[in-house]
Amino acid sequence: MFWQQVFNGLSAGGIYALIAVGFSLIYSIMRYINLAHGSLIMIGAYIGYAVVTATNFPLIPALLAAAAGTAIVSVIVERLAFRPIRVRGVSTLYILVSSMVVSILLQNLVMVIFGPSFRTLPQLVSDVPVVTHPINIARLDFYMMIVVVLSLVSLNFVLYRTKAGRAMRAVSFNPKAAALMGVNTDRVVSLAFALAGALAGIAGIFLGIKYSVYPQLGELILKGFVASVFGGLGSVAGAVVGGLALGVIEVFLIAYGSSSFSPVMIYALLVLILLLRPRGILGRIVEDKV
Amino acid sequence: MLKLRNLTVAYGAIVALHGLDLEVPMAGITCIIGANGAGKTSLLAAVSGLVRYSCDEMSFGGKPVPKVAYRVVDSGIIHVPEGRQVFVNMSVEENLLMGAYHRRDVSGIKQEIEDVYETFPRLHERRKQMAGTLSGGEQQMLALGRGLMAAPKLLLLDEPSLGLAPNMVDLVFEVVQKIARRGVPVLLVEQNAAQALEVSDKAYVLETGRVVLSGAGRDLLENPRVRQAYLGIAE
Amino acid sequence: MKRKRLIFVTLMLLVSMLFLTACGQTAGQGQGGAKSITIGELADLTGPTAVWGQAQDNELKILVDKWNAENQVKLNHKVYDYKANTQEAVSSFNKLADQEKVAVVFGTNNSNANLAFGPLAEAKKVPVLSHAIDPHSTTPAADKLNQYSFLTVASNIIQGKTMAAYTLDKLNLKKVGVLYDQGNSFATTMEQPFEEYFTGHGGTITAKEVFTSNDVDYSSQLTKIISTNPDAILLPNYYKQIALAAQQARKLGFKGVFLGHTGWPSQALLEMAGKDVEGSYFVNYGSFEDPQLQNLQKEYTDKYKKAPEINAAMIGESFAVFTDAVKKIGADKLAAMSLEQQRQALRDAFEKTRNVQGVMNNITIDPKTHRPETAKMAIITIKDAKFKFVETYQVK
Ligand SMILES: Nc1ncnc2c1ncn2[C@@H]1O[C@H](COP(=O)(O)OP(=O)(O)O)[C@@H](O)[C@H]1O
Ligand SMILES: [Mg+2]
Numbered sequence: 077m078f079w080q081q082v083f084n085g086l087s088a089g090g091i092y093a094l095i096a097v098g099f100s101l102i103y104s105i106m107r108y109i110n111l112a113h114g115s116l117i118m119i120g121a122y123i124g125y126a127v128v129t130a131t132n133f134p135l136i137p138a139l140l141a142a143a144a145g146t147a148i149v150s151v152i153v154e155r156l157a158f159r160p161i162r163v164r165g166v167s168t169l170y171i172l173v174s175s176m177v178v179s180i181l182l183q184n185l186v187m188v189i190f191g192p193s194f195r196t197l198p199q200l201v202s203d204v205p206v207v208t209h210p211i212n213i214a215r216l217d218f219y220m221m222i223v224v225v226l227s228l229v230s231l232n233f234v235l236y237r238t239k240a241g242r243a244m245r246a247v248s249f250n251p252k253a254a255a256l257m258g259v260n261t262d263r264v265v266s267l268a269f270a271l272a273g274a275l276a277g278i279a280g281i282f283l284g285i286k287y288s289v290y291p292q293l294g295e296l297i298l299k300g301f302v303a304s305v306f307g308g309l310g311s312v313a314g315a316v317v318g319g320l321a322l323g324v325i326e327v328f329l330i331a332y333g334s335s336s337f338s339p340v341m342i343y344a345l346l347v348l349i350l351l352l353r354p355r356g357i358l359g360r361i362v363e364d365k366v
Numbered sequence: 367m368l369k370l371r372n373l374t375v376a377y378g379a380i381v382a383l384h385g386l387d388l389e390v391p392m393a394g395i396t397c398i399i400g401a402n403g404a405g406k407t408s409l410l411a412a413v414s415g416l417v418r419y420s421c422d423e424m425s426f427g428g429k430p431v432p433k434v435a436y437r438v439v440d441s442g443i444i445h446v447p448e449g450r451q452v453f454v455n456m457s458v459e460e461n462l463l464m465g466a467y468h469r470r471d472v473s474g475i476k477q478e479i480e481d482v483y484e485t486f487p488r489l490h491e492r493r494k495q496m497a498g499t500l501s502g503g504e505q506q507m508l509a510l511g512r513g514l515m516a517a518p519k520l521l522l523l524d525e526p527s528l529g530l531a532p533n534m535v536d537l538v539f540e541v542v543q544k545i546a547r548r549g550v551p552v553l554l555v556e557q558n559a560a561q562a563l564e565v566s567d568k569a570y571v572l573e574t575g576r577v578v579l580s581g582a583g584r585d586l587l588e589n590p591r592v593r594q595a596y597l598g599i600a601e
Numbered sequence: 602m603k604r605k606r607l608i609f610v611t612l613m614l615l616v617s618m619l620f621l622t623a624c625g626q627t628a629g630q631g632q633g634g635a636k637s638i639t640i641g642e643l644a645d646l647t648g649p650t651a652v653w654g655q656a657q658d659n660e661l662k663i664l665v666d667k668w669n670a671e672n673q674v675k676l677n678h679k680v681y682d683y684k685a686n687t688q689e690a691v692s693s694f695n696k697l698a699d700q701e702k703v704a705v706v707f708g709t710n711n712s713n714a715n716l717a718f719g720p721l722a723e724a725k726k727v728p729v730l731s732h733a734i735d736p737h738s739t740t741p742a743a744d745k746l747n748q749y750s751f752l753t754v755a756s757n758i759i760q761g762k763t764m765a766a767y768t769l770d771k772l773n774l775k776k777v778g779v780l781y782d783q784g785n786s787f788a789t790t791m792e793q794p795f796e797e798y799f800t801g802h803g804g805t806i807t808a809k810e811v812f813t814s815n816d817v818d819y820s821s822q823l824t825k826i827i828s829t830n831p832d833a834i835l836l837p838n839y840y841k842q843i844a845l846a847a848q849q850a851r852k853l854g855f856k857g858v859f860l861g862h863t864g865w866p867s868q869a870l871l872e873m874a875g876k877d878v879e880g881s882y883f884v885n886y887g888s889f890e891d892p893q894l895q896n897l898q899k900e901y902t903d904k905y906k907k908a909p910e911i912n913a914a915m916i917g918e919s920f921a922v923f924t925d926a927v928k929k930i931g932a933d934k935l936a937a938m939s940l941e942q943q944r945q946a947l948r949d950a951f952e953k954t955r956n957v958q959g960v961m962n963n964i965t966i967d968p969k970t971h972r973p974e975t976a977k978m979a980i981i982t983i984k985d986a987k988f989k990f991v992e993t994y995q996v997k
Contacts, residue, residue: 077828080853084820091818192651194841196873205852214852239467246453246464253451256414257516258439258468287817287845288873292649295815327821335810335822336783 080211081331082324087217089323090224091282095300096307096315097228098275104310105248105268108168111175112153114297115182116273120146120280121289122186125195135200139223142277150273151266153178159262179294187291195289197281220282227278228316231271235312244268302346308356318356367392368413368431368443368520368553371423375408375575382408383419384575390520390553390568392427395546397554397562397583399596400572406555407448409572410522414438414445426520439468442519446526448555450509454498458489461497461508465515474517482511485541503534510541514550521545521552528557539565559596563587571596636936637675638927638943640665641703643693643718645711648684650839652869653710653912657732659905660897660913661707664920674932679703683714690714691721698725704935704943707919708750709733710912712787715750716741722749726941728948730922732915734760734863735786739971749944751951752972753918753964754886757787759996760862761794761837763978764884766996768799768833768860771980772882775804777860778831780822780846782838783811791837791862798996807831812842823850833858840864844873851877858882866911866981866988875986882991887914887961888979890990897960917960925957926950 095117102110123145128138157174201216235241246254247264255261283293299322300315307318325345329338349356368390375383382405390396400406412419415435424431432438438445453461462482466475483490486507492500497508506526513521523542527535535558543565546552556562563569566583571592579586586592593599642661645654658680665678679701681693690709697703698721706722708715708731715731715738722729729750731738736756739747755763768774777799781788796806807829810822823846826834834850836843836859847859861883870878889898894914901909927935930946938946954966967974977995981988 077824080824081821084818084824087820088818187647192647192649194844194869194873203852208854212852212854239463242456242460242464243467245456249453249455250451252416253447253453254464255416255435256439256445256447256451257464257512258436259464260436288841290649290841296817298815330810330821331825335812335825339813 077331081327083211083213083217085324085327086320087214087220087323088327089303089320090217090221091279091286091296091319092299092303092322093316093319094224094227094275094279094282095297096304096319097231097312098272098279099297099300100304100307100310100312100315101231101268101272101275103304104312105244106158106162106171106265107248107310108158108171109175110158110272111172111297112157112178112182113175113272113276114294114300115179116146116150116153116276116294117280117283117297118186118291118294119149119182120273120277121197121284121293122190122195122280123277124281124284125190125197125289128198128200132198135219138200139278139281142281143274144277146277146280147270147273149182150269150276153182154266154269159265162265183291183294190291192291195284197284197289200281200285216282216285220286223278223282227275228312231275231312234271240264240267302342304356306346306349306356311356314356368426369423370413371421373409373412373419373421373424375405375412375417375419377417382575383412386575386577388570388577390551392520392551393546393549394567395542395552395554395565395583396568396570397556397566398570398572399556399559399562399592401595402557403574404572405575406572407524408575410445410447410524410553410555413443413522416445436468439516442517443522444513444516444518444520445522446509446513446524448524448528450502450505452497452500452505452508452512454496456497457494458497458500458508459493461512462489462493462515465512466517469515469517475515478515478517482514485514485544486511503530503537506530506534506538507541510538510545514545518550521550522555523552524555525557526554527561535561559592560587563592636673636933637677638932638936639677639679639701639703640705640707640923641697641701642678642680642707643683643690643697643709643714644680645685645709646680646682648682648686648689649841650685650711652840652867653910654682654685656910656912657710657916660901660909661916661920663900663904664917668924672932674936683709683711685711685714687713687717691717694718694721698727702940703727704940705730705923705947707731707916707923708738710915712738712790713785716786719747719750723747726944726948728944728951730919730951732912732919733787735790736970736972737786737790746969746971749948750971751922751966753922753959753966754915754973755962755976755978756972757790757862758794759973759976760884760978761791761796762798763994763996764791764835764860764862764882765795765798765802765804767882767884767980767994769802769804771994772833772858774832774858776807776830776832777804777835778808778810778826778829778833779806779835780810780812780819780826780838781836782814782842784813785838787839787864788837792835795835795837817845818849819846820849820853823853823855826850827853827855831857833860835860836864837862838864840867840870841873843878844870847874847877847881863911868908868910871983871986871988875983878983879986881983883981884978884994885981886911886918886976886978888981888988888990889914891961891979891993893961914960918962918964921957921959922951922954922964922966923947925954929953 099113120142124138124142127141157178161170206213206218243259243264247261251261303319303322304315307314329341370388373386411417415438527538563583569583569586570577571579644658645651665676669675683690683693706729708729710733712733712735715733732754734757736758739750781792808826859881865883866885929950952968957964962976977993980991980994982991
């Protein structure tokens with residue numbers, strides 16, 4: 077049972093990590109909290125649902141379609157809802173509010189188009205477990221882990237090994253100086269939102285398969301938010317570590333503690349970690365901007 | 367030649383530059399001196415597209431200067447901002463590569479980075495180090511090197527000696543002269559008037575957003591008004 | 602600017618004048634002097650349990666239309682969407698009571714919502730007919746009775762007992778694990794009587810695990826439960842939670858039976874987890890395979906071009922209790938009363954409900970608990986990814 081529970085934790089944690097990474101990416105580059113990220117994940121799930129029911133795509137093309145579709149929505153959201161505020165240079169608090177409004181708007185939009193009921197994605201992944209002994213590893217969880225690892229590796233590659241990634245990080249530290257190097261900051265911001273959107277789309281498909289597709293699916297962002305604070309807000313690696321840690325801790329609190337107290341315990345633990353390490357597990361030292 | 371006619375910059379109600387005329391030749395060092403708040407930074411920021419402005423003419427080599435920062439870079443005007451503004455959480459080398467962001471010639475960039483390391487051996491020693499861990503003087507070297515990485519046709523330097531130890535200040539002025547000798551025209555903004563005028567071929571004196579004096583650097587050194595107000599020498 | 606303000610002030614004056622004149626009328630007079638009784642309804646039309654809320658609202662519309670076609674005194678029907686959200690439920694209840702001035706509120710299937718506005722119903726003296734299953738809706742504490750709240754369908758106490766008895770006597774399963782939402786009385790109030798009856802009659806609860814409403818992954822709890830080798834797992838939850846739990850339990854290798862209550866019957870459950878819940882058993886208020894419900898089903902399907910959920914039949918029970926009360930009081934007499942009188946008269950009549958033939962059960966409301974104390978229930982299984990009516994069963 078121990079190893080089964082470890083795997084259960086990693087499987088839940090993988091989802092949290094996927095949610096947290098996109099969210100953290102925007103925070104690390106833009107320094108604002110995009111509350112609409114959860115709704116983007118939900119949009120990703122619906123795009124996946126619409127594409128798969130219409131075309132019968134298998135898993136990989138479905139993932140690509142959801143990633144591309146959500147990336148576009150994410151870029152549009154930034155254009156319409158965040159850029160005008162950013163350009164005016166007013167407090168990021170306005171962006172927080174704007175992202176909340178966008179979130180509600182997207183939820184209602186989906187509600188109007190698809191209705192409030194739960195949708196089930198057609199079976200994209202076979203039911204046959206990868207192994208059943210000594211522990212049960214569902215195929216979906218197995219694939220999901222692979223995709224989580226792949227997306228994180230590619231994100232890291234983009235951020236640290238490409239010119240565009242370097243520009244993104246430069247904009248995150250000092251947008252004015254980046255502009256003086258010839259960086260079109262608006263384009264870079266769009267690219268960051270496209271990446272975060274693609275991650276949201278991928279997360280959306282997996283969430284949709286695992287937990288079904290419904291307008292409030294994005295509320296799981298709360299877990300992703302906790303995970304990224306856990307790991308260090310604004311650190312992509314921290315988001316992964318935080319997500320996996322949150323998943324495993326949650327599972328173990330239930331498995332070896334009591335399921336009635338685990339929700340309280342997990343937040344108590346979060347507070348404790350923040351008291352001991354205010355920047356989270358892997359949080360980087362962020363220079364204060366003058 | 368960078369040519370400005372009737373350049374006006376205002377931040378809301380505060381007018382920083384009141385219709386300024388200025389010419390920067392395509393060789394040597396042109397400097398602008400002036401007290402704190404005179405409008406020196408605003409001038410450079412206008413040229414590099416960081417602030418909005420109005421003017422009758424702003425041209426570089428006969429072509430109008432674009433109004434958006436990232437396009438100005440493409441025209442070859444490179445602005446090394448006040449306070450260094452290096453990317454603290456990136457390595458020295460990554461900072462330099464960011465300087466070459468607008469360039470496409472991979473081999474040229476490689477050569478450039480070697481040249482910068484030759485000019486600033488300290489940067490070569492620390493190339494893997496995060497820029498935030500460098501000393502102030504080293505960060506200024508990095509900022510200059512990053513500017514050179516862009517292969518500038520005109521380099522705008524905003525107070526490169528500010529806040530540095532005296533020996534570092536000398537080094538900075540040496541480097542600036544070296545850059546100019548290599549054929550890159552420099553527009554140098556300084557509060558350190560004595561040293562700036564010493565090395566400049568041409569100079570402007572800015573007071574509350576207006577040019578009050580201009581001429582050859584050496585001539586201004588002799589000007590009584592400059593001597594009194596900027597060099598602190600009573601006649 | 603000044604002009605605009607003047608227009609605004611004038612408008613406000615006009616609106617307040619309209620209000621003042623409206624308040625002067627007796628409750629029963631609508632426009633044109635036609636006699637009417639205003640009834641309110643709370644339904645989840647766009648929230649997570651909208652499948653049920655829409656069925657409820659659709660059927661109530663049919664019933665009201667039918668009444669209005671046959672009667673002199675018309676029913677004026679106001680519906681508010683509470684989105685299965687407790688706060689929304691409270692604010693919607695207030696609007697129904699204070700602005701819409703309804704004589705009765707047809708409550709919800711959502712126990713938490715009912716618990717939230719129960720005290721308001723007491724304070725404002727507005728009678729509520731709910732088809733929720735939480736006994737606390739009418740008896741919030743052992744010795745306390747909500748004077749204005751009524752349940753018209755089998756409470757969770759009956760459901761828990763019925764399912765426990767059926768599991769022991771008919772399914773012959775003695776070892777059961779339980780997984781439920783600890784924050785939802787919809788689940789907890791079924792689990793308790795189930796456990797009491799089950800352990801009191803020779804069964805064993807091998808493991809009892811909980812989760813919270815927003816959780817979607819129960820693998821950890823299920824791993825723990827499955828390790829105790831139960832014959833069956835009781836899932837007294839909402840359909841989405843049931844679907845996820847069943848899927849996850851099967852993934853973890855569980856081969857046994859799932860048991861449940863009235864959170865189960867929803868097409869959405871079958872769509873989400875059809876084959877995972879194959880062979881499960883649960884209790885329900887009734888079954889559309891039961892000939893008794895054929896009529897309702899036909900009317901509903903004709904009008905809405907889709908099959909009803911059982912909530913349509915449940916609101917039918919409440920409506921039966923309501924019309925019985927109206928007839929006993931006399932519709933004309935009721936319409937002529939002031940709003941306060943209407944509310945009081947209906948409340949008193951609801952308390953005296955005896956042998957009223959509802960859509961599914963013969964309803965008698967116990968004046969001591971404001972809910973039926975016994976009911977025959979339908980036992981449903983899932984076969985070939987379809988709900989299958991097994992039999993009706995009444996616990997002794
Ligand atoms: N962002 C700004 N907002 C408002 N006023 C500014 C801003 N930047 C500069 N100023 C004002 O413009 C004037 C010129 O400033 P600046 O160009 O920085 O001068 P210098 O570089 O010569 O010290 C000063 O009065 C300064 O207060
Ligand atoms: Mg300045």
